[in-house]
Amino acid sequence: MTLVDEGHPGARAVTVWTLQVLDPSEVMPGRLPAFAVEWQRVDGDKAELSADLYERVGRAWGWVDRIDWTNAEWAAWANRETLHLFLGRVDGEICGYVELDQQGSNVEVAFFGLLANFIGKGIGGWLLGEGLREAWLLPGVERVWVHTCDLDAPTALSNYQARGFVITDTAIEWRLPLLPES
Structure with missing residues (x-):
């Protein structure tokens, strides 16, 4: 949406x-999933993976602000020392991700989500909890924050609140829906 x-x-x-x-x-950790989920920190060049996950996870939820980014823009975003990318994997397959953007003493959960075939399997709370654990391990952190909206998954807001997040602001934005892909 624009x-x-x-x-x-x-x-x-x-x-x-x-x-x-x-x-x-x-922080309230999420319940362990009923099956093994591997937690992985991504080091090195994160740009291609960050762009791919943004599109694959976010498309259903209207994440379009970066759809038209070039490879150079993704590299400038993802390969900063203050950007931390973590993956959840089930049987080697990526099930979801968390991107943390450290801004001094603040860490933003810049992106968090599950791939479509893993939604509803009890992974989201655990994955977000692991991301929060990682955020608080970063040096000098005093605040972890996130934006979510009513376009995100129906359980997004309640998952953030269940992990210990507290709403500090509510705003209304006006957006145009995307045109259907031809």
């Missing part, structure tokens, strides 16, 4: 929440 001004023809209101956790003791 961000537009209120009143733009065809625009729809999207509720956006900002949430935060201010202390690692507030």
Whole structure:
């Protein structure tokens, strides 16, 4: 969806929440999945994988702000020392990911999500909990925060809250739906 001004023809209101956790003791880990999930930190060149996961996970939820990024833009984003990429894997297959963007003493959960065939299998809470654990291991962290909206998975907001996030702001943005792919 494309961000537009209120009143733009065809625009729809999207509720956006900002949430935060201010202390690692507030984090509630997710329940262990009923099957083995491997947690993997990605080091080295993360650009291609970051772009691929953004598209594969986010397309269903309207993540389009970076769809048109070039390889150079993805490299500039993903290969920074302050960007941390983690994967969940089931039987070697990527099931989901967490991208953490450290901004001084703040860490943003920049992207988090599951691939479609792993939604509803009890992985999301655990994966997010692992991402939060990693965020609080980074040096100097005082706050972990995230944006989510009513376009994200129906359980996104409740999952963040179950892990200890507290809503600090609610806003309305106006967005245009994507045109169907031809």
